Amino acid sequence: MINVRHLTKRYPNHTAVEDVSFAVREQETLVLLGTSGSGKTTTLKMINRLIEPTSGTVEINGIDTQQQAPHELSRSIGYVVQETGLFPHYTVGENIAIVPRLLHWDKDRIRNRTHELLAMLRLPEKQLNAYPDQLSGGQRQRVGLARALAANPPILLMDEPLGALDPITRAEIRQEFRNLDELRRKTVVLVTHDVREALELGDRVGVMDNGRLLQIGTPKELLMQPASAFVQRFFGDQVLAFQLQVFTLQDVMPYILPESPGPEAIDLQPDMSLNDALTLLTKTESGVLRVGDWPIRIRAVDIWSALHQLVPKSP
Amino acid sequence: MQEFFDFIVQQGDKLAEQTLTHIGLTFLSLCLALLIGLPTGILITYRPKIAAVVLAVVGVLQTIPSIALLGFLIPILGIGSWPAIVALFLYALLPIVRNTYVGIREVSPALKETARGMGMTTRQVLTRLELPLALPVIFAGIRTATVINVGVATLAAYVAAGGLGEFIFGGIALNNPNMVLAGAIPAALLAVLFDFLLARLQHLRGLRLRRVALVFLLITPALSAFYWLPGGISGGLMVGFAHEFYGRADGYPGLARTYGLRVTPRLIDQNLMYEAIYRGQVDLISGYSTDGRIKAFDLRVLDDNKNAFPPYEAALVVRQAVLNQYPELSKTLHLLDGRLSDAVMTELNYRADFRHESPEAVARRFLTEQKLLLPPTRKQRQGRIVIGTKIFTEQYILAEILRQLLDNRTTLEVVTKTGLGGTQICFNALTTGQIDLYPEYTGTGLLVILQPPPALADSLKADREAVYRYVSREFQSRYKVSWLAPMGFNNTYALMMRRAQADRLGIRSISDLKRYLGDKD
Numbered sequence: 001m002i003n004v005r006h007l008t009k010r011y012p013n014h015t016a017v018e019d020v021s022f023a024v025r026e027q028e029t030l031v032l033l034g035t036s037g038s039g040k041t042t043t044l045k046m047i048n049r050l051i052e053p054t055s056g057t058v059e060i061n062g063i064d065t066q067q068q069a070p071h072e073l074s075r076s077i078g079y080v081v082q083e084t085g086l087f088p089h090y091t092v093g094e095n096i097a098i099v100p101r102l103l104h105w106d107k108d109r110i111r112n113r114t115h116e117l118l119a120m121l122r123l124p125e126k127q128l129n130a131y132p133d134q135l136s137g138g139q140r141q142r143v144g145l146a147r148a149l150a151a152n153p154p155i156l157l158m159d160e161p162l163g164a165l166d167p168i169t170r171a172e173i174r175q176e177f178r179n180l181d182e183l184r185r186k187t188v189v190l191v192t193h194d195v196r197e198a199l200e201l202g203d204r205v206g207v208m209d210n211g212r213l214l215q216i217g218t219p220k221e222l223l224m225q226p227a228s229a230f231v232q233r234f235f236g237d238q239v240l241a242f243q244l245q246v247f248t249l250q251d252v253m254p255y256i257l258p259e260s261p262g263p264e265a266i267d268l269q270p271d272m273s274l275n276d277a278l279t280l281l282t283k284t285e286s287g288v289l290r291v292g293d294w295p296i297r298i299r300a301v302d303i304w305s306a307l308h309q310l311v312p313k314s315p
Numbered sequence: 316m317q318e319f320f321d322f323i324v325q326q327g328d329k330l331a332e333q334t335l336t337h338i339g340l341t342f343l344s345l346c347l348a349l350l351i352g353l354p355t356g357i358l359i360t361y362r363p364k365i366a367a368v369v370l371a372v373v374g375v376l377q378t379i380p381s382i383a384l385l386g387f388l389i390p391i392l393g394i395g396s397w398p399a400i401v402a403l404f405l406y407a408l409l410p411i412v413r414n415t416y417v418g419i420r421e422v423s424p425a426l427k428e429t430a431r432g433m434g435m436t437t438r439q440v441l442t443r444l445e446l447p448l449a450l451p452v453i454f455a456g457i458r459t460a461t462v463i464n465v466g467v468a469t470l471a472a473y474v475a476a477g478g479l480g481e482f483i484f485g486g487i488a489l490n491n492p493n494m495v496l497a498g499a500i501p502a503a504l505l506a507v508l509f510d511f512l513l514a515r516l517q518h519l520r521g522l523r524l525r526r527v528a529l530v531f532l533l534i535t536p537a538l539s540a541f542y543w544l545p546g547g548i549s550g551g552l553m554v555g556f557a558h559e560f561y562g563r564a565d566g567y568p569g570l571a572r573t574y575g576l577r578v579t580p581r582l583i584d585q586n587l588m589y590e591a592i593y594r595g596q597v598d599l600i601s602g603y604s605t606d607g608r609i610k611a612f613d614l615r616v617l618d619d620n621k622n623a624f625p626p627y628e629a630a631l632v633v634r635q636a637v638l639n640q641y642p643e644l645s646k647t648l649h650l651l652d653g654r655l656s657d658a659v660m661t662e663l664n665y666r667a668d669f670r671h672e673s674p675e676a677v678a679r680r681f682l683t684e685q686k687l688l689l690p691p692t693r694k695q696r697q698g699r700i701v702i703g704t705k706i707f708t709e710q711y712i713l714a715e716i717l718r719q720l721l722d723n724r725t726t727l728e729v730v731t732k733t734g735l736g737g738t739q740i741c742f743n744a745l746t747t748g749q750i751d752l753y754p755e756y757t758g759t760g761l762l763v764i765l766q767p768p769p770a771l772a773d774s775l776k777a778d779r780e781a782v783y784r785y786v787s788r789e790f791q792s793r794y795k796v797s798w799l800a801p802m803g804f805n806n807t808y809a810l811m812m813r814r815a816q817a818d819r820l821g822i823r824s825i826s827d828l829k830r831y832l833g834d835k836d
Binding site: 045048050070072073074075076079081085088089090091096098099102131147157208 | 425426428429430431433434435436439443447448501520521522524525532
């Protein structure tokens with residue numbers, strides 16, 4: 001759906017983005033992960049032409065974005081920034097209505113859509129007339145998302161959307177976003193410097209450094225086959241935590257010998273993360289799990305040895 | 316205090332009229348400043364390079380003292396409403412342009428980018444994001460501009476543009492504190508009131524702020540409509556009087572009583588009147604009978620055929636002790652008796668003021684023409700005499716004539732001490748012996764120094780010689796100061812017209828004027 005080819009942005013004194021190419025499929029979430037100054041945000045802003053590329057092209061549905069006026073292009077692409085991106089002089093309702101009003105929707109349609117979004121994002125109706133500074137950080141972020149979704153754009157660009165939130169609210173909102181059907185149907189490009197967020201939200205993750213795209217792949221691919229020492233270093237000493245978060249019971253099952261689980265075992269789905277599975281194991285007395293209909297019994301120690309075989313050794 | 320309230324009650328109509336004119340003038344200029352300043356402030360946010368230049372220019376305008384700014388504008392725009400409106404407009408420009416610019420620049424760049432990221436055009440970013448967020452700052456600027464304008468608008472009375480300054484200028488000219496306060500207090504209250512209202516406006520938020528701002532922008536032109544200038548025209552003649560002349564008992568009120576003359580003048584600074592009549596902005600002014608501009612602008616002084624104005628004959632006042640000590644002094648000074656007629660003095664003033672000849676050169680030429688100078692001789696100087704003057708051209712010229720004459724014809728060492736402020740300062744210097752003589756006017760000696768009961772003053776003033784006799788006698792007995800014989804000219808109030816117009820209308824005297832105006836009514 002989005003096709004980025006040889007995108008480059010040079011400034012007089014430095015190159016922000018160097019020859020970046022990738023494609024985002026329909027309904028896919030691509031996360032651009034990198035430290036600050038890596039060129040990830042510049043890449044994002046070249047997609048909706050907030051920044052004009054020095055060279056290279058961006059195609060959306062096969063059409064070069066240069067064919068369209070920037071403001072018209074932007075209206076068809078949802079744009080989410082940190083919660084500070086809300087207009088402070090507009091109420092929640094007015095903020096959500098910004099793009100629909102630019103598109104000249106009639107009042108009833110805007111009102112219906114606003115209420116729909118409030119319900120979806122679990123925002124109280126009475127906050128419709130509140131100003132952003134009267135909301136909590138998490139509420140502001142939800143309003144920011146509602147604003148981006150308001151006009152039903154097929155594509156959503158998110159620039160560090162959770163950057164200004166505390167870690168706990170961040171995890172909550174992330175969870176909420178993941179569970180939103182409407183969001184799952186969007187094609188999303190999200191920029192973050194938070195590895196956990198990238199691995200959790202991204203169908204695929206592109207790691208950027210110094211203006212270049214170093215590697216792009218699913219979270220599992222990145223963890224199993226990091227293309228370079230830099231990518232591996234990115235996960236740092238939390239690599240184990242990320243592995244437990246990304247890998248599921250299904251991934252480790254090939255490495256565990258089939259054995260009858262016995263009647264005391266707890267039933268689990270194959271797509272449960274190892275992290276969640278281990279948490280459960282420490283809470284149950286038996287310490288035994290059964291996954292779906294598979295004739296398998298899993299103890300904590302089995303997971304550790306399986307994981308050991310799954311991932312590569314540090315160089 | 317009671318006198319102040321009496322004055323307010325008595326002059327209530329005039330006060331209300333001046334207050335409305337004042338408000339109107341303030342908002343008319345504010346309106347223009349908004350029309351020009353807001354778009355300018357907005358435009359320069361897109362051109363940072365031009366912004367620095369524009370802000371510097373409006374900043375410099377702001378630093379020009381208000382009187383000087385009016386001074387610059389008068390040659391271009393003459394007198395009346397326009398220079399006042401333009402001056403106020405220029406003052407209001409800086410706070411409005413600067414605050415618009417700063418207000419917009421202070422909107423976070425991240426927000427502006429977000430707005431563009433949502434698909435807003437440059438214009439939409441301006442109207443939906445930048446301007447609404449800049450409104451409190453812009454209103455702070457409007458508030459500053461309004462308060463400045465209320466203050467500076469008092470100077471409008473200087474150029475016959477009306478407003479509360481009429482009381483202030485009149486009060487200062489007449490040394491009437493109640494009159495000054497009657498103008499100053501309402502002006503201060505207006506400033507406080509507008510400051511308060513606009514401060515409240517500035518602290519509103521969101522939609523309410525945007526709505527109130529819109530209402531304010533609609534009200535401003537409406538308030539401007541208060542600005543209209545009453546009066547000025549009488550029987551087809553535009554009349555401009557100095558504040559002092561209009562209020563002082565021996566000025567217009569005396570004139571009105573003696574001749575039954577009734578006019579509704581515009582009030583204007585006395586130094587600007589001459590320029591105004593020369594340019595045809597007014598047709599009849601009050602003035603002083605020996606002013607050099609009478610000649611420069613070819614004005615006709617209307618004959619005061621019924622002696623409405625008291626005599627102000629110029630003569631030297633000298634300490635009697637000095638006269639006794641140096642007999643040659645008296646003899647020499649009497650050479651000047653009657654030699655300076657109105658026409659001669661006007662000519663001398665004209666040379667100094669308009670030909671820019673120094674008082675020294677003017678005096679030398681006069682003494683030479685009058686053949687009063689002897690061939691220079693080497694003398695042994697004995698004794699010392701100090702000549703004082705007040706601060707205006709005529710006095711400087713007279714002092715120079717005296718100095719050269721005494722230097723040439725006596726053995727005295729002559730020193731001048733010019734620029735001794737007003738009458739009271741000069742006279743005190745004389746009685747304390749700091750100076751020995753200075754040129755004084757009979758009317759001033761009578762009304763300012765001696766201050767006889769009004770009945771006596773009234774009975775005296777119709778007769779020049781009676782006034783002279785009275786002041787000489789009283790000065791001698793009270794202060795041991797002698798009035799020498801009058802030098803010949805009478806520098807008193809006078810009504811003046813352009814000569815050409817006066818000739819065309821057949822007006823030579825104030826009675827003629829009264830007849831002309833009476834015919835019209």
